[in-house]
Amino acid sequence: MSTVTMTVTAAARTxxxxxxxxxxxxxxxxxxxxxxxxxxxxxxxxVLFIIQxxxxxxxxxxxxxxxxxIREPRVIAEVIAGIILGPSVMGRIPGFTAAIFPPAGxxxxxxxxxxxxxxxxxxxxxxxxxxxxLSNWRVALGVASFDxxxxxxxxxALAYGLYNEFAGEPGTAxxxxxxxxxxxxxxxxxxxxxxxxxxxxxLKLLNTxxxxxxxxxxxANDVVGWILLALCVTLVNAGAGIxxxxxxxxxxxxxxxxxxxxxxxxxxxxxRTHSLENGPTExxxxxxxxxxxxxxxxxxxxxxxxxxxxxxxxxICPHEGGFAIKLxxxxxxxxxxxxxxxxxxxxGINTNLGLLDSGVVWGYVxxxxxxxxxxxxxxxxxxxxxxxxxxxxxxxxxxxxxxxGLVELIVLNIGLQAKILSTRTFTMFVVMALxxxxxxxxxxxxxxxxxxxxxxxLWKKGRIDWDGNPxxxxxxxxxxxxxxxxxxxxxxxxxxxxxxxxxSILSLVSLFTGGQSSxxxxxxxxxxxxxxxxxxxxxxxxxxxxxxSEIEEHAGQDPIVKAFGTSTxxxxxxxxxxxxxVSVVPEGSFADALASQxxxxxxxxxxxxxxxxxxxxxxxxxxxxAKDAPPLLxxxxxxxxxxxIFESARSITAVGVFIDKSLFADRSHETGGAPLSRQLxxxxxxxSLAEGHDLNAVKFHSAGRRGxxxxxxxxxxxxxxxxxxxxxxxxxxxxxxxxxxxxxVIRDGIDSEYAVLKSVITEVIGDRVTFTAVPVGxxxxxxxxxxxxPASSLLVVVGRSALLPATEVEIPDxxxxxxxxxxxxxxxxxxxxxxxxxxxxxxxxxAPSLLVVQAKQSAMAxxxxxxxxxxxxxxxxxxxxxxxxxxxxxxxxS
Numbered sequence: 001m002s003t004v005t006m007t008v009t010a011a012a013r014t015x016x017x018x019x020x021x022x023x024x025x026x027x028x029x030x031x032x033x034x035x036x037x038x039x040x041x042x043x044x045x046x047v048l049f050i051i052q053x054x055x056x057x058x059x060x061x062x063x064x065x066x067x068x069x070i071r072e073p074r075v076i077a078e079v080i081a082g083i084i085l086g087p088s089v090m091g092r093i094p095g096f097t098a099a100i101f102p103p104a105g106x107x108x109x110x111x112x113x114x115x116x117x118x119x120x121x122x123x124x125x126x127x128x129x130x131x132x133x134l135s136n137w138r139v140a141l142g143v144a145s146f147d148x149x150x151x152x153x154x155x156x157a158l159a160y161g162l163y164n165e166f167a168g169e170p171g172t173a174x175x176x177x178x179x180x181x182x183x184x185x186x187x188x189x190x191x192x193x194x195x196x197x198x199x200x201x202x203l204k205l206l207n208t209x210x211x212x213x214x215x216x217x218x219x220a221n222d223v224v225g226w227i228l229l230a231l232c233v234t235l236v237n238a239g240a241g242i243x244x245x246x247x248x249x250x251x252x253x254x255x256x257x258x259x260x261x262x263x264x265x266x267x268x269x270x271x272r273t274h275s276l277e278n279g280p281t282e283x284x285x286x287x288x289x290x291x292x293x294x295x296x297x298x299x300x301x302x303x304x305x306x307x308x309x310x311x312x313x314x315x316i317c318p319h320e321g322g323f324a325i326k327l328x329x330x331x332x333x334x335x336x337x338x339x340x341x342x343x344x345x346x347x348g349i350n351t352n353l354g355l356l357d358s359g360v361v362w363g364y365v366x367x368x369x370x371x372x373x374x375x376x377x378x379x380x381x382x383x384x385x386x387x388x389x390x391x392x393x394x395x396x397x398x399x400x401x402x403x404x405g406l407v408e409l410i411v412l413n414i415g416l417q418a419k420i421l422s423t424r425t426f427t428m429f430v431v432m433a434l435x436x437x438x439x440x441x442x443x444x445x446x447x448x449x450x451x452x453x454x455x456x457x458l459w460k461k462g463r464i465d466w467d468g469n470p471x472x473x474x475x476x477x478x479x480x481x482x483x484x485x486x487x488x489x490x491x492x493x494x495x496x497x498x499x500x501x502x503x504s505i506l507s508l509v510s511l512f513t514g515g516q517s518s519x520x521x522x523x524x525x526x527x528x529x530x531x532x533x534x535x536x537x538x539x540x541x542x543x544x545x546x547x548x549s550e551i552e553e554h555a556g557q558d559p560i561v562k563a564f565g566t567s568t569x570x571x572x573x574x575x576x577x578x579x580x581x582v583s584v585v586p587e588g589s590f591a592d593a594l595a596s597q598x599x600x601x602x603x604x605x606x607x608x609x610x611x612x613x614x615x616x617x618x619x620x621x622x623x624x625x626a627k628d629a630p631p632l633l634x635x636x637x638x639x640x641x642x643x644x645i646f647e648s649a650r651s652i653t654a655v656g657v658f659i660d661k662s663l664f665a666d667r668s669h670e671t672g673g674a675p676l677s678r679q680l681x682x683x684x685x686x687x688s689l690a691e692g693h694d695l696n697a698v699k700f701h702s703a704g705r706r707g708x709x710x711x712x713x714x715x716x717x718x719x720x721x722x723x724x725x726x727x728x729x730x731x732x733x734x735x736x737x738x739x740x741x742x743x744x745v746i747r748d749g750i751d752s753e754y755a756v757l758k759s760v761i762t763e764v765i766g767d768r769v770t771f772t773a774v775p776v777g778x779x780x781x782x783x784x785x786x787x788x789x790p791a792s793s794l795l796v797v798v799g800r801s802a803l804l805p806a807t808e809v810e811i812p813d814x815x816x817x818x819x820x821x822x823x824x825x826x827x828x829x830x831x832x833x834x835x836x837x838x839x840x841x842x843x844x845x846x847a848p849s850l851l852v853v854q855a856k857q858s859a860m861a862x863x864x865x866x867x868x869x870x871x872x873x874x875x876x877x878x879x880x881x882x883x884x885x886x887x888x889x890x891x892x893x894s
Contacts, residue, residue: 040105048105049112055100056081056345057338071202071441073195074540075406078341079434082348101349113346114306116339117410121307122292123332124194124407125314126324127546128219136216143213143383144220147401148189150379154371155188156181162364162425169422175236183232183420187412187429188372190225192405192437193218197545199403199441201538203448204589206548208596210393210448213384214400222407229411230308236418237303247303254298255312262291263316270323279326288317288327305414328543336542340406347409347430350416355424356431369432373439376402390456396448403440404433450592457599458651488734489727490605490654491527494598497534497560497580499618501609504660506567508607508851511710511732511795513572527575532564533597536584547584558582587616591644595652603653605728605853608645610659611638633663633835643826646800650857654724655800657827659835659850710738713848714797715783715830716754717745721799723754724855729797730761733768740769743782783830784837784848794848800828801854827852 037047064077084090091097101109133140159181167180196218197206205211234247266287270276275284295309317324356362380398385391412429415421421429458464493512495505513528538544561580568578585593598606616637642657649655714729716722726742733740740761761769774782783796827835831852 040102042104045105045108048102049108052100052105052109053112053338053342055085056341059084060341060345071199071445072438073198073405073441075192075195075344075409076434076438078344078406079348079351079409079430081341082345083351083353084348085345086349086351088351088353109342110346112339113343116335117343118292118296118307118310119331119335120340120343121410122310122314123328123335123542124222125311126317126328127194127197127542128222128315129319129324129546130219130315131319133216133219133223136212139213139387140216140220142387143217143380143397143401144224146383146386147191147217147376147379147398148221148224150382151189151372151375152185154375155185158188158367158371159184161367165360165364166422166425169424171419172422173236173419175420179232179235180420182228182235183415186225186228186232187408187415188368188375189221190229190404190407190411191218191221191376191401192403192407193222194407194542195405195437196400196403198540199400199444201540201545201586203441203444204450204586204592205444205448206538206545206585208453209389210396210400213387213389214397217380217383217397217401221401225407225411226308226311229414230304232420233305233414233418234303236420243303250302251299251304251308254302258295258312258316263318266291266316267318270318276318276321276323280323280330285327285330288313307410307414322547325543325546328546329541332542343413344406344409347413350413350423351427351430352423353427353431355427361424361428365428365431368428369435372404372432373402373436376436392447392452393456396444399440399443399447402436405437408433408437454651457596488528488731489724490731491529492602492604493528493530494594494601494603494606494653495530495532495564496594496606496608497532497564498609498611499560500612501658501660502560502563504612504662504849505607505609505658506564507660508609508658508795508849509568511735511738513568513574513576527577528572529577529601530568530579531597531601531603532561532568532578532580533594534558534560534580534582535590535593536582538584538586538589544584590641591648594645595648598649598653605654605656606645606649608642608655608657610642610657610663611635612660612663616641633659639826646826646854650854652856654728654853654856656728656851656853659852661849664835709793711741711794712738712797713741713743713783713794715743715745715779715799717779717799717830718747718751718754719799719801720855721801721828721853723751723757723799725797725799725851725853726754726757726761728851728853730757730765733761733765736768738768740765742769742771743779744771744773745779746773746775784834795851796834796848797851797853798828798830798834799854800831800852 037051040048059081060074060078063080064074067074067077085101087097159177162184163177163180168174193215196214200206200211200214206215230251231248234251235244237247269287270280270284273281273284275281280288292310292313295313296306297309299309299312300306317327319325356365377395377398380401381391381394384394384397389397409430412421412426412433416423416426455464459466490512493509495509497505509530513530536547538548558580561582565578565580569576581597583593583597594606594608597603610633614635616635645657646655712729712733714725716726729740729742732738742758742761758771772782783798831850834848834850
């Protein structure tokens with residue numbers, strides 16, 4: 001017996017003494033050695049985490065695709081994805097939770113989600129520009145005070161029933177009613193500022209009065225809400241009253257240290273590294289991240305949640321020079337794409353709809369949802385109404401402030417982690433957050449549609465009464481003659497500034513400002529006011545939205561605005577006031593933004609240069625194949641924009657779309673047909689030079705060196721747009737370097753208004769104007785005739801709605817009209833003929849420039865006529881343009 005024991009012991013000792021001979025490394029061959037990736041391995045948790053993260057991100061994006069079509073924020077898709085993956089839906093499938101989201105495997109998932117939450121709150125702090133709040137503090141204080149106080153009081157009242165009904169449930173800590181009521185009040189009163197920005201963008205309200213008030217009030221609401229939430233968490237974590245006092249004092253002291261010690265030191269580092277003007281360096285980004293982590297660590301160990309430390313670092317980061325925007329651009333994509341979906345999916349996984357299992361519970365779900373929505377609407381409406389807004393605007397602001405979104409879910413998760421809420425009450429509030437967030441965009445679309453916005457704007461300008469009836473003063477024939485003789489067709493110009501069309505639009509503007517005027521000395525023309533408006537695309541990125549409140553402060557430093565202002569101011573022979581502006585708007589709202597700016601500036605004429613890049617973007621793609629690129633005029637995106645501008649501005653201002661002669665040029669001959677050569681050759685000095693190194697240099701020619709004489713040829717065919725085209729041409733022909741030719745189409749009847757204008761033109765300009773009357777069939781030939789005139793000095797001005805049909809345009813050997821037929825739906829049939837004719841011009845001969853104008857629609861026009869024109873001009877431009885045209889037409893006729 002003893003012998004056996006000794007033998008076993010010796011064998012064990014032998015195995016222990018020689019581990020290198022028998023032990024082997026853990027399996028590394030994965031699936032080939034039987035590894036099951038869905039089984040959680042504490043030593044290598046990355047495999048299961050990748051599966052979890054992939055499922056969450058993919059499902060979130062899949063759900064967001066249809067929700068984005070109805071303008072819903074992404075947070076709804078993120079939470080719904082979590083609910084689907086949680087015990088409410090997929091968790092009911094046997095083995096799913098144990099395989100994909102096992103309890104042991106949730107620790108890494110939760111860790112990454114909370115790290116993402118820390119950086120997300122840092123980005124929220126970066127988004128909040130306290131300077132923007134201070135500049136609108138009166139409105140923000142008026143709206144935010146009511147919008148916080150009323151919901152907070154209603155939340156405290158609701159907390160009484162919730163506390164008595166659900167206090168003491170599993171997973172909750174014993175807390176006093178005061179702390180519970182404070183938390184419920186904050187959960188009811190808080191507004192989701194980041195989600196609010198995205199809803200305003202999708203509804204095209206960001207730059208309106210409603211948008212400014214909502215943003216400033218949302219900032220104030222957020223700051224106060226986070227302070228109250230920090231107080232609530234402190235009271236829960238402290239336990240004793242004196243401990244809570246210590247925590248609060250330390251937190252206040254830490255905030256003062258950040259504001260008066262850390263921030264000045266950080267600013268000094270930024271100035272020395274030139275990060276304010278050039279953007280954060282890699283070292284500055286690393287320093288900022290360390291500050292975020294250190295601040296989160298400190299607030300966590302003193303008893304306040306870690307997210308408050310990250311939030312405060314975001315608040316102290318400077319916004320000077322766009323530093324906050326540039327820093328956000330470096331962090332936001334990974335945070336928004338991976339980290340944030342994980343956190344909100346975790347919220348959904350913690351949500352168990354199965355716990356809503358009784359009538360009492362559902363009664364409280366409805367009560368929580370109704371109180372949260374109604375109290376916010378009432379509070380925001382009262383605050384807005386007291387600031388002078390009409391009732392409908394006030395209700396819109398109240399509805400927007402009721403949006404809960406991701407901020408509410410962060411609050412609820414903090415309450416769940418602090419054991420203030422049980423899983424049941426957490427689920428009730430998650431349902432409330434989803435319902436209120438989902439309902440915000442549709443309700444605002446119904447309360448504050450674009451047609452009502454335009455009507456309200458016209459009413460505030462005094463152009464219509466409250467019932468929508470136009471207020472118009474009729475001019476007598478004598479008044480019209482005096483108006484033509486003394487005044488210009490447009491004294492307030494607004495120019496859509498584009499990087500690609502800057503030089504061409506400057507040449508057009510110079511016709512309004514340059515040269516020696518031939519007006520009578522007795523005339524005293526009004527000063528010309530020219531306003532340049534540059535549009536920057538606003539995307540869903542946080543950094544893009546931050547530009548809205550900050551870019552206006554630096555608009556004067558924008559190189560395009562500065563170049564436009566300098567060139568215009570230095571080339572004028574009359575009193576001209578030049579201004580510039582940069583607006584950040586979504587790409588789909590460019591037309592509305594221009595119309596809104598034209599309304600605010602009482603613009604007479606909006607000038608739009610046609611895209612010279614072949615796309616809607618201002619910067620050409622230097623890496624795309626020129627052979628595959630469509631013709632510059634065959635541009636569906638810009639055609640749609642032009643159609644939207646025409647329709648949006650119809651009742652606001654006249655519109656002129658300018659197509660420069662360079663767009664008609666055959667760009668395949670720009671290099672003389674020879675490919676660019678970069679082969680090195682030996683010169684006489686023995687130095688290798690790149691042969692033809694100047695072949696790819698861009699060449700510019702001065703317009704003045706070709707004699708300086710300009711010819712304007714304008715078509716009059718009896719329409720309102722044609723009359724305005726003649727007026728604009730007459731205004732540009734005031735200067736002695738400009739000759740004017742008017743091609744008159746012979747029609748039955750006499751246009752008395754045009755007869756008055758014709759007599760004034762003849763009297764003022766004299767021998768620099770010629771009138772050519774032609775029958776309908778000969779109008780086209782007269783419009784583009786005159787080989788003795790250099791095409792580079794010819795500008796053709798036509799009305800958009802000229803009566804001359806495309807079928808009567810005489811184009812020898814008519815080319816393919818695929819582009820022209822589409823252009824006719826945007827620019828009109830006469831412009832179609834001008835564009836189509838360029839395909840048969842002589843090789844190497846530049847085409848004339850083209851200006852297509854649309855007059856401001858008469859307020860007394862027939863309703864059905866307006867509707868028909870709006871719909872007809874939108875045919876073939878897609879359902880979006882069709883709906884816009886019909887909507888504007890219906891509003892103008894009402």
